[in-house]
Amino acid sequence: xxxxxxxxxxxxxxxxxxxxxxxxxxxxxxxxxxxxxxxxxxxxxxxxxxxxxxxxxxxxxxxxxxxxxxxxxxxxxxxxxxxxxxxxxxxxxxxxxxxxxxxxxxxxxxxxxxxxxxxxxxxxxxxxxxxxxxxxxxxxxxxxxxxxxxxxxxxxxxxxxxxxxxxxxxxxxxxxxxxxxxxxxxxxxxxxxxxxxxxxxxxxxxxxxxxxxxxxxxxxxxxxxxxxxxxxxxxxxxxxxxxxxxxxxxxxxxxxxxxxxxxxxxxxxxxxxxxxxxxxxxxxxxxxxxxxxxxxxxxxxxxxxxxxxxxxxxxxxxxxxxxxxxxxxxxxxxxxxxxxxxxxxxxxxxxxxxxxxxxxxxxxx
Amino acid sequence: xxxxxxxxxxxxxxxxxxxxxxxxxxxxxxxxxxxxxxxxxxxxxxxxxxxxxxxxxxxxxxxxxxxxxxxxxxxxxxxxxxxxxxxxxxxxxxxxxxxxxxxxxxxxxxxxxxxxxxxxxxxxxxxxxxxxxxxxxxxxxxxxxxxxxxxxxxxxxxxxxxxxxxxxxxxxxxxxxxxxxxxxxxxxxxxxxxxxxxxxxxxxxxxxxxxxxxxxxxxxxxxxxxxxxxxxxxxxxxxxxxxxxxxxxxxxxxxxxxxxxxxxxxxxxxxxxxxxxxxxxxxxxxxxxxxxxxxxxxxxxxxxxxxxxxxxxxxxxxxxxxxxxxxxxxxxxxxxxxxxxxxxxxxxxxxxxxxxxxxxxxxxx
DNA sequence: CACGAAGCGCAAACCGGTTTGACTGGTGAA
DNA sequence: TTCACCAGTCAAACCGGTTTGCGCTTCGTG
Numbered sequence: 171x172x173x174x175x176x177x178x179x180x181x182x183x184x185x186x187x188x189x190x191x192x193x194x195x196x197x198x199x200x201x202x203x204x205x206x207x208x209x210x211x212x213x214x215x216x217x218x219x220x221x222x223x224x225x226x227x228x229x230x231x232x233x234x235x236x237x238x239x240x241x242x243x244x245x246x247x248x249x250x251x252x253x254x255x256x257x258x259x260x261x262x263x264x265x266x267x268x269x270x271x272x273x274x275x276x277x278x279x280x281x282x283x284x285x286x287x288x289x290x291x292x293x294x295x296x297x298x299x300x301x302x303x304x305x306x307x308x309x310x311x312x313x314x315x316x317x318x319x320x321x322x323x324x325x326x327x328x329x330x331x332x333x334x335x336x337x338x339x340x341x342x343x344x345x346x347x348x349x350x351x352x353x354x355x356x357x358x359x360x361x362x363x364x365x366x367x368x369x370x371x372x373x374x375x376x377x378x379x380x381x382x383x384x385x386x387x388x389x390x391x392x393x394x395x396x397x398x399x400x401x402x403x404x405x406x407x408x409x410x411x412x413x414x415x416x417x418x419x420x421x422x423x424x425x426x427x428x429x430x431x432x433x434x435x436x437x438x439x440x441x442x443x444x445x446x447x448x449x450x451x452x453x454x455x456x457x458x459x460x461x462x463x464x465x466x467x468x469x470x471x472x473x474x475x476x477x478x479x480x481x482x483x484x485x486x487x488x489x490x491x492x493x494x495x496x497x498x499x500x501x502x503x504x505x506x507x508x509x510x511x512x513x514x515x516x517x518x519x520x521x522x523x524x525x526x527x528x529x530x531x532x533x534x535x
Numbered sequence: 536x537x538x539x540x541x542x543x544x545x546x547x548x549x550x551x552x553x554x555x556x557x558x559x560x561x562x563x564x565x566x567x568x569x570x571x572x573x574x575x576x577x578x579x580x581x582x583x584x585x586x587x588x589x590x591x592x593x594x595x596x597x598x599x600x601x602x603x604x605x606x607x608x609x610x611x612x613x614x615x616x617x618x619x620x621x622x623x624x625x626x627x628x629x630x631x632x633x634x635x636x637x638x639x640x641x642x643x644x645x646x647x648x649x650x651x652x653x654x655x656x657x658x659x660x661x662x663x664x665x666x667x668x669x670x671x672x673x674x675x676x677x678x679x680x681x682x683x684x685x686x687x688x689x690x691x692x693x694x695x696x697x698x699x700x701x702x703x704x705x706x707x708x709x710x711x712x713x714x715x716x717x718x719x720x721x722x723x724x725x726x727x728x729x730x731x732x733x734x735x736x737x738x739x740x741x742x743x744x745x746x747x748x749x750x751x752x753x754x755x756x757x758x759x760x761x762x763x764x765x766x767x768x769x770x771x772x773x774x775x776x777x778x779x780x781x782x783x784x785x786x787x788x789x790x791x792x793x794x795x796x797x798x799x800x801x802x803x804x805x806x807x808x809x810x811x812x813x814x815x816x817x818x819x820x821x822x823x824x825x826x827x828x829x830x831x832x833x834x835x836x837x838x839x840x841x842x843x844x845x846x847x848x849x850x851x852x853x854x855x856x857x858x859x860x861x862x863x864x865x866x867x868x869x870x871x872x873x874x875x876x877x878x879x880x881x882x883x884x885x886x887x888x889x890x891x892x893x894x895x896x897x898x899x900x
Numbered sequence: 901c902a903c904g905a906a907g908c909g910c911a912a913a914c915c916g917g918t919t920t921g922a923c924t925g926g927t928g929a930a
Numbered sequence: 931t932t933c934a935c936c937a938g939t940c941a942a943a944c945c946g947g948t949t950t951g952c953g954c955t956t957c958g959t960g
Contacts, residue, residue, distance in 0.1 A: 173679070175916055186940045191918055198919095201938060221655035222590035223916035226945050231587060233635065233656075242621045242859060243842045246614040256607045256638040263637070263644075268656055270598065271636040272628070273621040279628075290586035290946090291598075291633055314538070399846040452846040459848035477608045481764040481817035483824035494607060540946055551910050556948055563949095566908065588946035591915050655916090 174215035183211035194219065225290065233268035234258075234504055235292035235315075239280045239299065244398050245273065247448045249476035250493050254320075257497020258296070265505055281309060288313035294504050296320060297333070300369045307333050318504045318512075320496065322370035325515045334507055335515045336500045340370060341377035343489040343521040344443065347471050348381035350487075350523065351441045355531045356469065360391035360439035362405040362449055374445055374473070391439050395449050402449025406456045409439055410468075440468060440532035447472035447479050447488055454486070454528065465530035475524050484527025492520025539580035548576035559584065590655065598633035599623075599869055600657035600680075604645045604664065609763050610638065612813045614841035615858050619685075622862020623661070630870055646674060653678035659869050661685060662698070665734045672698050683869045683877075685861065687735035690880045699872055700880045701865045705735060706742035708854040708886040709808065712836050713746035715852075715888065716806045720896045721834065725756035725804035727770040727814055739810055739838070756804050760814050767814025771821045774804055775833075805833060805897035812837035812844050812853055819851070819893065830895035840889050849892025857885025 180187045193200045193208040225231045270292050272283045294316035310317045319333050322340035351359050361378040364371030379389040395401035444450035450472035457468050472488035479486035499518050545552045558565045558573040590596045635657050637648045659681035675682045684698050687705035716724050726743040729736030744754040760766035809815035815837035822833050837853035844851035864883050
């Protein structure tokens with residue numbers, strides 16, 4: 171037996187299709203008695219309005235889209251996305267909306283997805299991993315998609331295309347981590363960042379650099395990673411091991427050419443601030459594998475605070491980011507935007523440093 | 536400017552709406568010359584068929600649904616889902632289909648999602664984490680949703696509601712792990728399973744039990760975990776630590792009441808087979824925190840082989856499951872089912888044991 | 901030259917809802 | 931009594947595609 175339609179309900183209830191619709195939407199008053207008959211008929215026939223028909227008539231699909239453009243192995247280990255998505259879900263489900271998810275390899279594929287989205291698949295999108303010269307805001311604007319962006323810093327009010335931003339102050343958390351390490355006595359602190367084309371990664375690195383210099387320490391130990399375990403290990407290997415562990419990009423001050431390190435272990439960092447937990451765990455493991463003890467010889471910190479980090483030994487000092495909450499707020503903001511009530515920016519408090527055993531005073535030489 | 540419609544394209548191309556549709560679908564031949572004019576007009580107007588309208592007309596939404604019913608913290612750390620989803624995506628994108636994702640807390644919520652799905656949101660669904668007495672096959676059948684299930688063992692042909700199954704032989708991988716440990720000389724091997732209401736978790740535990748007994752070893756060290764890091768740690772603590780580290784459920788043979796352990800360390804396992812990597816890593820960390828060395832004092836193995844596991848030290852011996860491939864096959868199978876060409880079962884080869892440093896011979900006492 | 905068969909394209913019906921202008925009967929005020 | 935008004939309902943148009951019955955051309959063949 172095919173699904174019941176609004177026509178069937180109307181017939182059973184002895185009213186017209188329009189009245190059934192009105193009874194449900196409440197867009198116009200319907201007599202109480204009539205409403206009851208309609209509901210009874212609908213229940214009897216187990217009728218639920220067809221989303222497809224409704225979408226066509228209202229030109230609203232009732233779902234929002236989310237594109238994740240990262241390598242599968244990074245997505246798999248990064249704990250941010252699943253929690254963020256779960257958070258989105260809770261807000262969307264409440265509003266009866268659906269979430270359309272796409273995992274793509276590169277920017278071209280992402281653009282293609284938005285094009286498909288715009289052809290009546292979703293009403294709006296949430297943009298993640300915003301880049302410096304991000305073409306997506308203009309693209310979605312052009313496609314007529316409502317959008318919000320998730321970022322890690324206070325919105326720059328002078329941006330050309332202003333989408334609503336849901337932001338968290340990542341810089342403050344990084345500075346707090348650095349302060350913590352300095353308070354423990356560390357003087358050579360390194361940073362393994364995420365891909366610097368991401369605004370959030372660049373901002374965290376910038377915050378790191380600032381914090382370190384504020385304490386009068388050199389900000390020359392910065393390596394760009396890509397959030398994968400492999401890159402965490404490689405970066406750590408360069409920081410702790412070979413003759414020239416740091417990359418040139420680290421030298422933002424533009425010193426012409428610093429002195430070559432006399433003694434590797436003297437230049438070796440006593441603490442490393444990683445841009446996510448996965449790189450931190452991989453780095454920590456690498457350090458151990460070459461005979462260093464954590465935290466006695468090396469302190470490490472992560473970012474994102476996955477459940478696993480709490481159950482390592484030593485536990486990983488990290489930044490709890492409230493990914494769930496951010497997802498919820500992002501989705502809620504998008505829903506507002508879809509109603510035309512878009513706030514230009516929403517701050518999400520959620521970052522806080524969680525201190526665990528992976529941080530201790532540096533070894534005394 | 537509003538989006539162009541098929542009517543606009545028809546007008547510009549000088550043909551009727553129907554012809555435009557036919558030119559695109561190829562459901563009936565259209566003259567080459569006409570087709571060109573239609574395509575040119577479409578391109579000029581930047582027209583893409585409205586998915587909503589098409590969905591209404593064809594009663595196919597062009598997307599499939601996936602519901603994940605697990606606790607957010609477990610979803611966040613488990614690396615299976617992201618990879619599985621990425622795999623689905625690649626197959627779906629190829630067919631121009633979308634993926635609708637829902638993360639829910641419990642079974643009731645999951646049922647509600649399927650009800651919404653059935654109201655014209657998706658054409659079919661993929662069922663994960665199948666349980667013993669799973670009500671979902673009957674439910675989705677009743678709702679008229681096409682579905683496939685992902686399982687970890689050869690389909691039981693006698694099941695009442697037979698949905699197409701995409702399966703992998705998890706049991707063989709577990710047996711291989713046990714064989715490996717036994718070959719190293721281990722005689723007390725423990726297992727920390729997933730939640731036993733899941734068929735795959737129960738099957739893996741069953742396989743473990745079988746393998747251990749096949750080697751003439753006792754299968755009394757089995758604890759039920761829930762895939763979270765916390766449960767991995769707790770289970771390990773019970774196995775290695777206290778006076779009665781094993782739970783009664785472990786005694787499947789029904790021995791009335793075994794002898795109390797004389798010496799805790801004698802009864803202590805020298806190897807632990809965990810049902811996923813996260814529990815294994817947490818367990819490994821716990822073991823270390825109480826002074827045991829891995830792998831010298833304790834060998835551990837995981838399941839799922841996340842990228843992180845390869846970069847720990849020691850590396851975690853695990854089972855690579857080809858989650859990406861399974862997602863791809865699951866999606867492809869669902870697409871077939873939607874065309875009415877449903878195979879009753881598809882086997883996915885993908886499991887293979889990856890040996891790393893976390894396994895070594897047991898300590899000699 | 902006549903006729904049947906293709907080949908093509910049109911127009912209209914249809915999918916299942918939402919929206920709105922018009923119609924109805926009943927009420928209260930003038 | 932008349933009339934304006936209001937609440938409540940209906941019928942029809944509409945959203946933007948797909949599908950199909952039918953008619954018009956054009957061609958090949960006897």
